Amino acid sequence: PEGETLLELDGVFKEYDAETAVEDVSLTVKQGELLTLLGPSGCGKTTTLRLIAGLERPTRGTVTIGAETVAGGSAFVTPEARDVGIVFQDFALFPHLTVKENVAFGLTDADEEERGARVEELLDLVNLPEHGEKTPDQLSGGQKQRVALARSLAPEPEVLLLDEPFSNLDVRLRVEMREEVRRILKEAGVTAVSVTHDQEEALSISDRVAVMNEGRVEQIGDPAAVFEQPESKFVASFLGRASFLEGRLSEGKVETGIGRFDAATLEGYDTTYDNAPVDVLVRPDDVRATPATGEEADGYVLRRQYVGPSFIYRVELDSGETVHCLHNHVENFETDQRVAVDLVADHPLAWY
Ligand code: ADP
Ligand code: MG
Structure with a gap:
């Protein structure tokens, strides 16, 4: 049955x-x-x-x-x-x-x-x-x-x-x-x-x-x-396009080069992990790029890929890490353009 x-x-x-x-x-x-x-x-x-x-x-x-x-x-x-x-x-x-x-x-x-x-x-x-x-x-x-x-x-x-x-x-x-x-x-x-x-x-x-x-x-x-x-x-x-960023646990937060989020969302988290390095999973829709203004820049567009309804930009951060950003046609970036990148997801996943 x-x-x-x-x-x-x-x-x-x-x-x-x-x-x-x-x-x-x-x-x-x-x-x-x-x-x-x-x-x-x-x-x-x-x-x-x-x-x-x-x-x-x-x-x-x-x-x-x-x-x-x-x-x-x-x-x-x-x-x-x-x-x-x-x-x-x-x-x-x-x-x-x-x-x-x-x-x-x-x-x-x-x-x-x-x-x-x-x-x-x-x-x-x-x-x-x-x-x-x-x-x-x-x-x-x-x-x-x-x-x-x-x-x-x-x-x-x-x-x-x-x-x-x-x-x-x-x-x-x-x-x-x-x-x-x-x-x-x-x-x-x-x-x-x-x-x-x-x-x-x-x-x-x-x-x-x-x-x-x-x-x-x-x-x-x-x-x-x-x-x-x-x-x-x-x-x-x-199971999907994924980049990993180096993160660090500190006072209940996970810090990455492009933003921080609450460590409480991590499975099995407790304060004994403070200062531990973590690998943070970043999916293309977890991050947003904006044109760099003055000193506000995190990296540059390495490559852009047209995927029908949107673009996926591969951005190399100044830290040497790379992330993929998914954007619609309204926000258009050129290869080599300097951009600021922000983590917009509030519950990313990370591994100790
Ligand atoms: P998949 O279907 O996921 O591609 P397989 O089950 O066909 O993988 O193969 C798994 C592994 O076992 C591979 O490394 C393959 O080379 C090996 N393998 C499969 N069948 C044999 C066999 N009859 N003799 C030796 N090695 C084998
Ligand atoms: Mg097979």
């Missing part, structure tokens, strides 16, 4: 001769939930999916699906015997089979009538009721992805795994299909684990996000929590 843990990894390691691909990963996924593993290339995302699917055996730790330990100790359930579906990056449709035949492929148990009914149901779910007789080469990228999803969902797997599901789509379609894939998974009610290196994608489609770095899960939580309350500098810089 909804809300109960369906999938659990407990202290899972995967070691190869020379390196550890997955290191002490523990996580749970609830029935009907969509969890995304987010992290840079090589951080162990695909290996984690393969461990869930049974395509790899953990070096240590256990994997549990439902009530069954599928890997751990002497237990090992083969991929075929696990109730797990996979959507491949390249969709892996059978080119010589029609859409209907592709979707029906995994439905070996049911009789023909049941199979036909199930295929119709799935084509409705993925919004392709008119395309059943086509072959994959007659479909657009988005339609192929819909067929791949329908085929993986047809046997009603307990867990659906999606490895970089949008990487074969162009940028515009990618954004459109994010919403569609989430809708389809939610309507199907399947428990899903997806993988991406794209933070915007992870934040927009997931119920929860697990941020991975060098084989480990650094933080797991709902999208807003991992973005707004990153627990490490890695998570902060992976």
Whole structure:
């Protein structure tokens, strides 16, 4: 039932001769939930999916699906015997089979009538009721992805795994299909684990996000929590544009070169930290630049980047530190222009 843990990894390691691909990963996924593993290339995302699917055996730790330990100790359930579906990056449709035949492929148990009914149901779910007789080469990228999803969902797997599901789509379609894939998974009610290196994608489609770095899960939580309350500098810089300023704690304040804020907002702060150096996270909308007037200057514009509705200025401060400032078109600065920079956020994050 909804809300109960369906999938659990407990202290899972995967070691190869020379390196550890997955290191002490523990996580749970609830029935009907969509969890995304987010992290840079090589951080162990695909290996984690393969461990869930049974395509790899953990070096240590256990994997549990439902009530069954599928890997751990002497237990090992083969991929075929696990109730797990996979959507491949390249969709892996059978080119010589029609859409209907592709979707029906995994439905070996049911009789023909049941199979036909199930295929119709799935084509409705993925919004392709008119395309059943086509072959994959007659479909657009988005339609192929819909067929791949329908085929993986047809046997009603307990867990659906999606490895970089949008990487074969162009940028515009990618954004459109994010919403569609989430809708389809939610309507199907399947428990899903997806993988991406794209933070915007992870934040927009997931119920929860697990941020991975060098084989480990650094933080797991709902999208807003991992973005707004990153627990490490890695998570902060992976989930958005981030600069770090050197700060110093003093009398309940954190002082930086461009402003100060209340230290009480820092987690775990107490006065014993006074005079300690801290790294202060500064996001582009945490700072404002203004044209320098006389002595009021903190640095100069190194680079400006046009990002559609706004500009992002990279400012080198006279301290040698750099920050990114987000500005609309009204305030326009030139490269090399001297500017004053102020910290406008009142609750920045910092690490001791
Ligand atoms: P990601 O999907 O996050 O890009 P992977 O899980 O594919 O990362 O890989 C994690 C690390 O494990 C990488 O450094 C990769 O080189 C290594 N790795 C993955 N599979 C193998 C393998 N079969 N043999 C040796 N090393 C591997
Ligand atoms: Mg991968």
